[in-house]
Amino acid sequence: MKIGIVGRPHVGKTTVFNALAHSNAEIGDYTNKKQINLSTVSVPDERLEPLAEVFQSKEIIFATIDYMDGGGTSRSAINRHVERSERAEIDASILAELRTADALAHVVRLFEDETVPHVDGNVNGKRDIEAIDLEFVFADLQIIDGRISRLEKLLKNQKSAEHQNELRILETCKETLDNGKPLRSLTISDNEEKIIRGYGFLTQKPLLLICNISETQLDEADEIFKRFAEYEAQPQTTVFVLAAQLEMEIAQLDSADAEVFLTEMGLNESALERFIQTSYQLMGLITFFTGGPKEVRAWTLRSGQTALEAAGLIHTDFERGFVRSECINWAELVNCGSYTQARSKGLVRAEGKTYQVQEGDVLTILANPTN
Ligand SMILES: Nc1nc2c(ncn2[C@@H]2O[C@H](COP(=O)(O)OP(=O)(O)OP(=O)(O)O)[C@@H](O)[C@H]2O)c(=O)[nH]1
Ligand SMILES: [Mg+2]
Structure with a gap:
């Protein structure tokens, strides 16, 4: 951006x-x-x-x-x-x-x-x-x-719906x-x-x-x-x-x-x-997070983009092998104190490819290995 x-x-x-x-x-x-x-x-x-x-x-x-x-x-x-x-x-x-x-x-x-x-x-x-x-x-x-x-x-020489549309x-x-x-x-x-x-x-x-x-x-x-x-x-x-x-x-x-x-x-x-x-x-941007022992990271998406697009941003392999994502709001996670706690309280949701990522989501992408 x-x-x-x-x-x-x-x-x-x-x-x-x-x-x-x-x-x-x-x-x-x-x-x-x-x-x-x-x-x-x-x-x-x-x-x-x-x-x-x-x-x-x-x-x-x-x-x-x-x-x-x-x-x-x-x-x-x-x-x-x-x-x-x-x-x-x-x-x-x-x-x-x-x-x-x-x-x-x-x-x-x-x-x-x-x-x-x-x-x-x-x-x-x-x-x-x-x-x-x-x-x-x-x-x-x-x-x-x-x-x-x-x-x-161009249109004088050849009719083209595409060009006509662009012209309009x-x-x-x-x-x-x-x-x-x-x-x-x-x-x-x-x-x-x-x-x-x-x-x-x-x-x-x-x-x-x-x-x-x-x-x-x-x-x-x-x-x-x-x-x-x-x-x-x-x-x-x-x-x-x-x-x-x-x-x-x-x-x-x-x-x-x-x-x-x-x-x-x-x-x-x-x-x-x-x-x-x-x-x-x-710019109409939203932030989602990923986290682990190595790093916690803020990522940028346009508002309306999906879990699949989020996966692609992190790694193209995640996009290709996408199975589902785990998702929790950042504040809910912080209130629980740990991911395990959040999961046992049932606050970690499973979301599919078309899920529209929300501001402040923490995502974990589950993907099959791809070659
Ligand atoms: N007093 C005052 N001077 C300022 C301020 N902001 C910029 N200046 C002065 O204005 C002059 C131009 O600042 P620049 O940041 O170079 O302006 P610019 O728009 O990049 O200029 P060009 O690239 O030449 O078009 C400099 O002498 C700055 O010190 C301000 O808030 N107060
Ligand atoms: Mg200048």
Whole structure:
């Protein structure tokens, strides 16, 4: 699962990335134009520790999310004196990378700092949200227009139900985008979704709007959230207020120093953990667990996926030789104290291939050996 960090020039994209990745990628003045930063981040999960006690596991393995910082913005893109609608601030090669992401996190600059000039001269979050939305609408339209003319040519030469169907879906997509709406606002069937999935349309991806505030705005964080909460009424869109620079500084301290720093700032905890969990939920992901003496592990599925798909994730052999799975909710298991206890109380259920895995299930897959 991968989240692409996007945004207008100099809004704090790399700062957010550094906070998440505990890293030091270069920030500031149009550096690293085309370099893409990528990092795998553990999803904090308080259920793992008690589960490790139940299973007496040696190791805890967290679920992960990959975060990608789409590099800097080219100076030429900013300096060209043309209508915004005619120029792209985000490089085409970066847009192509972003198409492979499962969701986008749009960093919206709300911090004021005279030493960091804004390309449009002032700080205005809603304008920036519109600008990036529009850039993605244009990018998706470009792909759709190209594909529609190709399909029309193909259909002239040869009738094909498959091509006809794709054309019909793309025309619906085009109409949505022509009205300035993102594709995530379109209701389409699973089958239709499968047909267009390969294009990786940017406006179809779940969207996390990160309001990047300075530490001096922390007192107003709730009001700032309320000002942007209207965006949450849009499908698959979540708003999160984050003091990215402060979080980056905390992330670069060791844990003892970070605690002292947080106390001095009058904060209970870093907002990063909640941020990572929020991005996980935004993608419609659920977690299931496996456990044993070697390790207890959190795994990621899309909501609605089955026990057979869970088995395949753990090992392809488990999928091929699948017999059944044993299943218990994590909290029930922890309350029982041990798997044997849970089993003797009749709380461990047997589930078949088509069982839809639930958030927090602990699964044991029983499979026949395969060759
Ligand atoms: N005061 C303040 N400055 C910040 C904050 N977040 C980022 N900055 C500064 O803004 C500048 C740009 O930050 P980056 O993280 O490099 O922004 P970016 O979006 O990655 O920039 P480009 O990649 O060049 O488009 C840097 O000088 C940061 O120190 C913040 O919360 N407060
Ligand atoms: Mg950057």
